[in-house]
Amino acid sequence: xxxxxxxxxxxxxxxxxxxxxxxxxxxxxxxxxxxxxxxxxxxxxxxxxxxxxxxxxxxxxxxxxxxxxxxxxxxxxxxxxxxxxxxxxxxxxxxxxxxxxxxxxxxxxxxxxxxxxxxxxxxxxxxxxxxxxxxxxxxxxxxxxxxxxxxxxxxxxxxxxxxxxxxxxxxxxxxxxxxxxxxxxxxxxxxxxxxxxxxxxxxxxxxxxxxxxxxxxxxxxxxxxxxxxxxxxxxxxxxxxxxxxxxxxxxxxxxxxxxxxxxxxxxxxxxxxxxxxxxxxxxxxxxxxxxxxxxxx
Amino acid sequence: xxxxxxxxxxxxxxxxxxxxxxxxxxxxxxxxxxxxxxxxxxxxxxxxxxxxxxxxxxxxxxxxxxxxxxxxxxxxxxxxxxxxxxxxxxxxxxxxxxxxxxxxxxxxxxxxxxxxxxxxxxxxxxxxxxxxxxxxxxxxxxxxxxxxxxxxxxxxxxxxxxxxxxxxxxxxxxxxxxxxxxxxxxxxxxxxxxxxxxxxxxxxxxxxxxxxxxxxxxxxxxxxxxxxxxxxxxxxxxxxxxxxxxxxxxxxxxxxxxxxxxxxxxxxxxxxxxxxxxxxxxxxxxxxxxxxxxxxxxxxxxxxxxxxxxxxxxxxxxxxxxxxxxxxxx
Numbered sequence: 001x002x003x004x005x006x007x008x009x010x011x012x013x014x015x016x017x018x019x020x021x022x023x024x025x026x027x028x029x030x031x032x033x034x035x036x037x038x039x040x041x042x043x044x045x046x047x048x049x050x051x052x053x054x055x056x057x058x059x060x061x062x063x064x065x066x067x068x069x070x071x072x073x074x075x076x077x078x079x080x081x082x083x084x085x086x087x088x089x090x091x092x093x094x095x096x097x098x099x100x101x102x103x104x105x106x107x108x109x110x111x112x113x114x115x116x117x118x119x120x121x122x123x124x125x126x127x128x129x130x131x132x133x134x135x136x137x138x139x140x141x142x143x144x145x146x147x148x149x150x151x152x153x154x155x156x157x158x159x160x161x162x163x164x165x166x167x168x169x170x171x172x173x174x175x176x177x178x179x180x181x182x183x184x185x186x187x188x189x190x191x192x193x194x195x196x197x198x199x200x201x202x203x204x205x206x207x208x209x210x211x212x213x214x215x216x217x218x219x220x221x222x223x224x225x226x227x228x229x230x231x232x233x234x235x236x237x238x239x240x241x242x243x244x245x246x247x248x249x250x251x252x253x254x255x256x257x258x259x260x261x262x263x264x265x266x267x268x269x270x271x272x273x274x275x276x277x278x279x280x281x282x283x284x285x286x287x288x289x290x291x292x293x294x295x296x297x
Numbered sequence: 298x299x300x301x302x303x304x305x306x307x308x309x310x311x312x313x314x315x316x317x318x319x320x321x322x323x324x325x326x327x328x329x330x331x332x333x334x335x336x337x338x339x340x341x342x343x344x345x346x347x348x349x350x351x352x353x354x355x356x357x358x359x360x361x362x363x364x365x366x367x368x369x370x371x372x373x374x375x376x377x378x379x380x381x382x383x384x385x386x387x388x389x390x391x392x393x394x395x396x397x398x399x400x401x402x403x404x405x406x407x408x409x410x411x412x413x414x415x416x417x418x419x420x421x422x423x424x425x426x427x428x429x430x431x432x433x434x435x436x437x438x439x440x441x442x443x444x445x446x447x448x449x450x451x452x453x454x455x456x457x458x459x460x461x462x463x464x465x466x467x468x469x470x471x472x473x474x475x476x477x478x479x480x481x482x483x484x485x486x487x488x489x490x491x492x493x494x495x496x497x498x499x500x501x502x503x504x505x506x507x508x509x510x511x512x513x514x515x516x517x518x519x520x521x522x523x524x525x526x527x528x529x530x531x532x533x534x535x536x537x538x539x540x541x542x543x544x545x546x547x548x549x550x551x552x553x554x555x556x557x558x559x560x561x562x563x564x565x566x567x568x569x570x571x572x573x574x575x576x577x578x579x580x581x582x583x584x585x586x587x588x589x590x591x592x593x594x595x596x597x598x599x600x601x602x603x604x605x606x607x608x609x610x611x612x613x614x615x616x617x618x619x620x621x622x623x624x625x626x627x
Binding site: 091092093094095105189191221226230231232233234235237239240241242243244248251252255256259 | 326
């Protein structure tokens, strides 16, 4: 319980994504890697100047002794798998945790995706980022290496939860991946389902990409633990005021379960793994589940 | 009585009440899963907020000004004062001032007849602890006056100034009339004229025939009533009949000129009392104690009153209020 709280609280309290990622991955330990690709590779390709974030074991020490500069041995890759991170940064992702102050869905999704990016970077995979916010698609092309990790982390950090999801046309042009097989990690609250985003993701699955979804929820959402005092409004639709009370919890839970049953059924039908992530959970657990499903495939 | 107007300050609550605005506020928190909840009416929150604060202030000031104008506040500024009637002997005045210990007091010179009334009307100008000393030939008022300040009245009777009355006498019995007027005593001095002039106040017409139409005087004494047709049906009092004619008021009596001293004295007394103001009677020396509840005449307009200033402020505020109201509607 204590580690779970510290982990989630860390997400809430630090603004440095890199720190969180390091902390989460340290707790994760070894063994989550798919094993197909060991970062250093076998076939030597070239030397590259050291950049912060490179693993020390890949630094060529002999060359350091000779040239007094850090160089990293780049290896030839036999993998062509690209990894795509899709972050839903619509206004509903601003939903805070009702038990841990300062923690919200967006911060949690950001942490998960940053961890996946860091793992991909360690494995030497190319990875790109798609941020869906304010009706627009912000696209970061896939690339390898520590600089790409820095870039992606910066983009994740800069993402603000605002507006609605982009429409189908914008998503179609934004999520146009190369023909090569790709892994797609998408973090969203899936409160809109079916939506242009879900349709785009399922379409990617039909195009034989490996799509994995994380459904970001809060503890209060799952148990109906909202405060009955204030009135509520939908952050993405300006369509009136809603109220909550003990008498309404039953109906709320029933509707919500029906909705997510539909989501799960649609995912199962399309053979898309879906992980339920409560933001009060430690990110490491969720990440392990998310990646394990990937490994099983 | 005036101070009751201050109670009207409660009317200031009216603009304050009218200007307050009940703001409806919907305090709704964002909730991502609100779509699973039933819709409800926006909750209304009542917030007290005042609209158009400048206009509100101007209106409150306007009302306060109006109430103050009605309450007619006066700033007391006079201290111990000696009020001297006009024409009072200066040496006697100094003596009295020294004796009463009013050496450093301010001096005011007023007409003797109006002095006490003036003091009553302006009494709010005096500071509460001020004392007053009134000197001179002050006529005695009909009722005992009451003052809010201690007032000492020291009077010195002055011989009445003689006043001249011009009388024209015409007719054969002029001698008898002259003798009668010569017997008149008192401050009234009769000057006998041979022919009436513009200043003649009484014409004794003791001859047959009507006087010329152009001849006018305030009073005619006609021994022969036939000369004045107005006297034909005139009412009479005490043997004297009287009527108003184009020439002036006419008295007549069949017993004229008076034959005995008593009748002459009665006629002269009647004439003096009806046509000339009575001589004032000098009031006795007296001290009036301060009476806090002494009434102030309702129409009194004291110097040092804020009435004029308040009226100007009222006009300015009214104009300002109209302008602001107009600007707000725009």
